[in-house]
Amino acid sequence: MIDGAYVFLVLFVTGSIVVLVVSVPLFRGFVTDARERHRARKTGELEPYTPDEEFDSGPPAALEEKTGHERERLRVVCWNCGCRNDLAYRFCRECSERL
Template identity: 40%
Template sequence: MLGVGTVYLVATGALLLVALGVGARALVAIFREGRERSRKRREGKLERYTEDPVYDRDPPDPDAAGETPSTCPQCGAENDAAFTFCRECAAPLGPERVTND
């Protein structure tokens, strides 16, 4: 008869093998996609670098919208007008400031 510890080890080992198989399939798919993209770049079918609309944007100009940078009342650091909290000390900025009285 098999003990509880043996059954546990066999079940854990089987689950680990299944996870390893799924992970290996995902890594092989990623590797194949990378090779395919490299081949397309070499052939000129794909640009080397594509623009990312989220990260390649210019930061908003605070003067264009009439907003000026705000100064933190707690530490004096200058923050963008769009910030709700200070970038240095994390103190609240704007009309909803919390005072420590």
């Protein structure tokens, strides 16, 4: 006789197999794209970040001189890739490295 536990087990195993069959090609694509970007950055074919003309004009004024909204617009430079990030960010917007 078939009980509820057996039906649950069959449905669980079948569902798990379906999820694996669907997700493996997706993850393979993500890994391939990430490897290509990493290789391109290492060889210099890809810039580490897209320059932001508004903030690449020169060093910002001293923090003491900035108030309110101006202070929020200051940036922190990532040590790993050189990308400028908002002060509120804890991780780089480009390479996800801890700031």
